[in-house]
Amino acid sequence: MSPDLQRLPGNPNPLRWLMPVVWLVLLGVAVKAMPLATPALEWLSPDTDGVVYERTAFTTLLWRHALTVGVAAVLTVIVGITAGVAVTRPRGRDFLPLVGQCASLGQTFPPVAVLALAVPVLGFGTLPIVCALVLYGLLPIVRNTLAGLQNVDDTLIATARGMGMTGRQRLYRVELPLAAPVILAGVRTSITVNIATAALGATVGASNLGEPIIAGIVNGNTAYVVQGAVIIALLALSVDSLLDVWQRQLTQSRERH
Amino acid sequence: MALMDALPLQSARWRPWQPNPVLLCLAVAMLATLAGLDVVSVAPNRIAAPTGYSLWGATGIPGAALALLLLGAMTGLAAYPGRYRYPALLTVSGLLLALIPFAMMLAAFRLIEPGVAQARLGIGPALWVLLFMLMLCLVELRLRMQLARGWLLLMLLPIVGVWWLCAAFWLDRLALVQEFQARHDAFYRALVEHLALVGIAVTLSTVLGVAIAMLIRRFAAGRTTAFAILNFFQTIPSLALFGLLLAPLAWLSARFDALAAIGVQGIGWTPALIALVAYSLLPMVRNTHVALEAVSPAALDAARGMGMRPAQRFLLVRLPLALPILLEGLRITTVQAIGLTAVAALIGAGGLGTLIFQGLGQSAMSMVLLGALPIIVMAFVADTALGTLAARLRHGDSTRQGDRA
Known part of the structure; x- marks a missing residue:
């Protein structure tokens, strides 16, 4: 069978899980077996004693990092998609320009500044970074939800209305399924960017994968910085490739119907 | 922002004859904010925990009455259509923005005794929320009136001037101003x-x-x-x-x-x-x-x-x-x-x-x-x-x- 045939709708590429598995395995190796890399890390920062970050286990840091980004992602997805759907309904259409502008404004606010402003209200720790991530991640989701819903063919909606579907049925059975790949692309951008941005939380006392990076900068230990950076990059690549597989499946199933 | 500008915004047309639900919501939300959250806080020194004061407690009858009057006018203008209501709403929003430093001066005068040299006035959560919502009002008004973005910036200049004047000469109790003067x-x-x-x-x-x-x-x-x-x-x-x-x-x-x-x-x-x-x-x-x-x-x-x-x-x-x-x-x-x-x-x-x-x-x-x-x-x-x-x-x-x- 030629490779082109395998990618036809109905014949999903059997190798589509390859990249996520590769990245996840690498992530697991990096988290569990960092001491194996000691020689390389010693070459990176020869003057320091401990080259592997040991104050907190990488598994714990990874879990906290994922939890922070996950909570922020759930909030962003709920708020972003609800807002995007609400302002495209006839009743909420008045709010469309304002919501669009707000989402853009969120991205103009630098995350560090948002963090700094959130600390007096929320205290030190994980809450300020969740707040900053929600604000920063909203734009791609709102933008793509609006674009996805507005790109749905008007004749399809008219047909659905002609079939006697109510507004709610049209939304759940026609508009959202058709817009899903575009919305998911927005969610993917938002989460991937936020995995890297969450490291900033370590500057206000959140314990996540940014912690080794800050410790490395403060102590002049490049090995710590590399460990934090590598695990964050692997986490971002794993999540990105997983969402990529999901996005392809959505697009393919849409083509099949 | 450029992407949002490219989206079709049919509702952004000049429609003075319909109620504006966006501004109505914002005005009501601002009233609720002022009623529920602290407007300013007073701390005895630079790092001590501050005590919060509501609008009523900080500015007394004149401040609360003025805020109620302006926000009430905003609610009314947003709910009842009229030919000149968008310019009027723009004026009210601008007035509210320009009056904020004066409210803080009044609060400093009422809450801080002249003898306490270290005491400082902090900006409370209600003021931040109010500022943010007023900015949203200006954005909404700009979109409704189809003004260019530069015009809004020009309009904000005198207001920023008022803030700067107040901060430079009369708001020396404000923590931000004291911090700036110190360094x-x-x-x-x-x-x-x-x-x-x-x-x-x-x-x-x-x-x-x-x-x-x-x-x-x-x-x-x-x-x-x-x-x-x-x-x-x-x-x-x-x-x-x-x-x-x-x-x-x-x-x-x-x-x-x-x-x-x-x-x-x-x-x-x-x-x-x-x-x-x-x-x-x-x-x-x-x-x-x-x-x-x-x-x-x-x-x-x-x-x-x-x-x-x-x-x-x-x-x-x-x-x-x-x-x-x-x-x-x-x-x-x-x-x-x-x-x-x-x-x-x-x-x-x-x-x-x-x-x-x-x-x-x-x-x-x-x-x-x-x-x-x-x-x-x-x-x-x-x-x-x-x-x-x-x-x-x-x-x-x-x-x-x-x-x-």
């Missing part, structure tokens, strides 16, 4: 460092970005590799990119005296600048590439037909037509660099981030504000200015094409 040298130095870092980084990445984009056009084979490398930089967290450069640069400057002589160090502006440029290159190259590719072949054919040489075609046709999208890249890069430079303070590069991180370390929140507020204002102004410029250029193009047709 205005450090503040100006940080501001200049910040602007210099952003300016140099954006200039460098613009020059490099345009150069790389042109090279990619010439050597198409390298395109995938180039974008892969630039994408790779974006996966490294900004925080780590600054940290990763510390050791290699320290090593380089220790080995080569020439580098050390021009100030290359492991910490300081060198790693900051390299990281900023590395981060800025992707949006710059991508937008330049897209911009140059998007120029219509017909226009280039016409230029060739007129006998233009390749250099002329590039400078007189391709570049001017590509300019709006190119400026969009510049806008993204600049806003991003303004925020990232704050992080650069962690590796000793200076800038406004210094104030933020020092303030966080001392739990002196007014110092954090002194660093964070200018960053937000700078990002906002850069976004607005470059966005307006790009929109103006694009608009100019379309009218010219329209004229020809």
Whole structure:
């Protein structure tokens, strides 16, 4: 069978899980077996004693990092998609320009500044970074939800209305399924960017994968910085490739119907 | 913002004869905020825990009555259609913004006894929310009245002037103002460092970005590799990119005296600048590439037909037509660099981030504000200015094409 045939709708590429598995395995190796890399890390920062970050286990840091980004992602997805759907309904259409502008404004606010402003209200720790991530991640989701819903063919909606579907049925059975790949692309951008941005939380006392990076900068230990950076990059690549597989499946199933 | 401008906004038309639910919601929300949250707080010294005061407690009858009157007027104007209500709403919003410092002066006069030298007035959550919602009102009004973004900025200038006057002469009890007076040298130095870092980084990445984009056009084979490398930089967290450069640069400057002589160090502006440029290159190259590719072949054919040489075609046709999208890249890069430079303070590069991180370390929140507020204002102004410029250029193009047709 030629490779082109395998990618036809109905014949999903059997190798589509390859990249996520590769990245996840690498992530697991990096988290569990960092001491194996000691020689390389010693070459990176020869003057320091401990080259592997040991104050907190990488598994714990990874879990906290994922939890922070996950909570922020759930909030962003709920708020972003609800807002995007609400302002495209006839009743909420008045709010469309304002919501669009707000989402853009969120991205103009630098995350560090948002963090700094959130600390007096929320205290030190994980809450300020969740707040900053929600604000920063909203734009791609709102933008793509609006674009996805507005790109749905008007004749399809008219047909659905002609079939006697109510507004709610049209939304759940026609508009959202058709817009899903575009919305998911927005969610993917938002989460991937936020995995890297969450490291900033370590500057206000959140314990996540940014912690080794800050410790490395403060102590002049490049090995710590590399460990934090590598695990964050692997986490971002794993999540990105997983969402990529999901996005392809959505697009393919849409083509099949 | 440019993307939102491109979306079809049918509801943004001038409709003075219909109630405006957006402003109605905002006005009611502002009333609720003032009723429920603290407007100001008073702390006995710089780092002591402050006590909050509501609008009623802080300004008494005159302040509360005035706020109620103005917000009531806003609610009424939003609910009942009329010919001149949008200009009236704009005036009311502007008045509310301009009155905020006077309310703070009144609060300082009533709450702080003249003898207590250390006491300071903090801005409460209600005022922040109010400021944010008033900004939303202005955005909504701008969209309804179809004003250009520059007009809104012009309108804000006198209000900012009033704030500045109040802060400079009468608001010396405000924690932010006291913090500024205590360290205005450090503040100006940080501001200049910040602007210099952003300016140099954006200039460098613009020059490099345009150069790389042109090279990619010439050597198409390298395109995938180039974008892969630039994408790779974006996966490294900004925080780590600054940290990763510390050791290699320290090593380089220790080995080569020439580098050390021009100030290359492991910490300081060198790693900051390299990281900023590395981060800025992707949006710059991508937008330049897209911009140059998007120029219509017909226009280039016409230029060739007129006998233009390749250099002329590039400078007189391709570049001017590509300019709006190119400026969009510049806008993204600049806003991003303004925020990232704050992080650069962690590796000793200076800038406004210094104030933020020092303030966080001392739990002196007014110092954090002194660093964070200018960053937000700078990002906002850069976004607005470059966005307006790009929109103006694009608009100019379309009218010219329209004229020809």
